Amino acid sequence: MTSSQTEPVIQVLSLVKEYNGKRVLSDISFELYPRERVAIIGPSGGGKSTLLACMIGAAIPEEGEIQLLGETLRPRDRKAMDRLRLRFGVMFQGGALFSSMSIQENVALPIRRHSDLAEETIKILVAMKLNQVGLFAASDRSPEELSGGMIKRAALARAMALDPALLFIDEPSAGLDPIAVAEIDDLLLKQAETHDVAMVVVTHDMTSAYRIANRMIMLYKGRILFDGSPREIQECEDPVVQQFIHGRKDGPISFQESSLDFGKLLLEGE
Amino acid sequence: MVASKKEWRFRYPLLVEQILRTGMMSTPIVLLFAGLVGIILVLQTAFQLAQFGRVEMVGALVGVSVTREMGPLMTAIIVSGRVGAAFTAELGTMKVNDEILAAETMAIDPIQFLVVPRYLALILVLPCLTTLSDISALVFALLTGSSLFDVPRLTFMGVAQDWIQTSDILVGALKSAVFGALIAHICCFEAFHLKGGASSVGAATMRAVVLSMVAVLAADAVFAYFTL
Numbered sequence: 340m341t342s343s344q345t346e347p348v349i350q351v352l353s354l355v356k357e358y359n360g361k362r363v364l365s366d367i368s369f370e371l372y373p374r375e376r377v378a379i380i381g382p383s384g385g386g387k388s389t390l391l392a393c394m395i396g397a398a399i400p401e402e403g404e405i406q407l408l409g410e411t412l413r414p415r416d417r418k419a420m421d422r423l424r425l426r427f428g429v430m431f432q433g434g435a436l437f438s439s440m441s442i443q444e445n446v447a448l449p450i451r452r453h454s455d456l457a458e459e460t461i462k463i464l465v466a467m468k469l470n471q472v473g474l475f476a477a478s479d480r481s482p483e484e485l486s487g488g489m490i491k492r493a494a495l496a497r498a499m500a501l502d503p504a505l506l507f508i509d510e511p512s513a514g515l516d517p518i519a520v521a522e523i524d525d526l527l528l529k530q531a532e533t534h535d536v537a538m539v540v541v542t543h544d545m546t547s548a549y550r551i552a553n554r555m556i557m558l559y560k561g562r563i564l565f566d567g568s569p570r571e572i573q574e575c576e577d578p579v580v581q582q583f584i585h586g587r588k589d590g591p592i593s594f595q596e597s598s599l600d601f602g603k604l605l606l607e608g609e
Numbered sequence: 610m611v612a613s614k615k616e617w618r619f620r621y622p623l624l625v626e627q628i629l630r631t632g633m634m635s636t637p638i639v640l641l642f643a644g645l646v647g648i649i650l651v652l653q654t655a656f657q658l659a660q661f662g663r664v665e666m667v668g669a670l671v672g673v674s675v676t677r678e679m680g681p682l683m684t685a686i687i688v689s690g691r692v693g694a695a696f697t698a699e700l701g702t703m704k705v706n707d708e709i710l711a712a713e714t715m716a717i718d719p720i721q722f723l724v725v726p727r728y729l730a731l732i733l734v735l736p737c738l739t740t741l742s743d744i745s746a747l748v749f750a751l752l753t754g755s756s757l758f759d760v761p762r763l764t765f766m767g768v769a770q771d772w773i774q775t776s777d778i779l780v781g782a783l784k785s786a787v788f789g790a791l792i793a794h795i796c797c798f799e800a801f802h803l804k805g806g807a808s809s810v811g812a813a814t815m816r817a818v819v820l821s822m823v824a825v826l827a828a829d830a831v832f833a834y835f836t837l
Contacts, residue, residue, distance in 0.1 A: 395714055396713075396714075397710055397713070397714070417718075420716075421716035421718075422716075424713075424714055424715065424716040425716050428714075429711070429714040431707045431710070431711055432707075433706055433707060435706055435707040435708050435710065435711035436708070436711075437703075437708055437711075438703075438706075438708075448715065448717070449715040449716075449717070452715070452716070452717050453716065497715075501715075
């Protein structure tokens, strides 16, 4: 979407992030507009999770700026971050549900903390949120009693508890069977359409990415290699992009980088 | 739904939950441990005192040593191994599972949500446990003294009452509260600062328990110096 009238919900400007002197993200810039659903894809170690961590304020970039929903992200300013965090939701890869609480308590937690609503109203809201993800019947269960797919759905209900304008989703398909993945993808789409939520989905599951996203950003070695629509990515002739989206073993993306060091070890006895 | 701004206010249910958990978790082992220490103290001292014909003084000896030193110290060490380890393991697992990050992303301060209730619970519970520990040690010492060394129970209690001072009990309670703060601080700090996966939870738990025991002993030495 290219809209001159609409303000972007995310603006990432020349982002640089390093870990222990090693550059993980280099000069990342992009904008995300309302109702866009972007899949951040790329091979492992490409910088997807680091970019997500920077966008939710969990990691502090060395250079560059991030604006979320019109406000500059200042991870060191706790009050400003907390104000901003009320406007976006995060669904973690493993769910990150509080194991000492039931599913409904998990979903109720942000509502209880950040609103003055009566307990009865909170119960109704939580029931609605859980019903939307098909977990109303499992409200009283603890996270340990749920399957992987149910945990992800509960995590989605919690992430949507405060009706955010923006949703960050980390690896929604990780550890799930194809049917559960399809269910989660369908739920994410429904949430995006029903609540007009912009979504950033970090994934390396292309089937899931095609299903959810209307825009793809591919990261490779800490840089944006591709930014375009799902159709454009399929037509992209870059060999790295082609290898990744088709899941080919042979190609420029090497998974055997450590073999050079191993060879050196054998030859030089280091 | 639009969330309204809501200033942080202390959640008493979280504190009550932690008080019940830490108290219930530790009471049986503290009672057992203190009782056994009471028996050992009598067995170790009564025989020597009998040689000087002063076996009835065993009540004073056990009473003073338990209320002034042994009670707070052994209770703190048990709690650091029992509750402190549980704090680090639980919070460490939450950190590894991104639960602490999840709290932050929901604009919930994990220190207020997870650490403060545990901190206050230990500060409040440890003096209570120390009192229970003192009582248990004295009761078992009384039973051992009366059954094995024929110390009349009323004599044992009278001597103990004469020698135990109110200040001993108050200093013991104060020490326990300080020990509780130290244990909570170290164990929560280790959990919040661990890096890595599940194996680092085990390492952090071990480090937290060892550090908190050392801190308790060091603090006890400081107390001993200033309450001479």
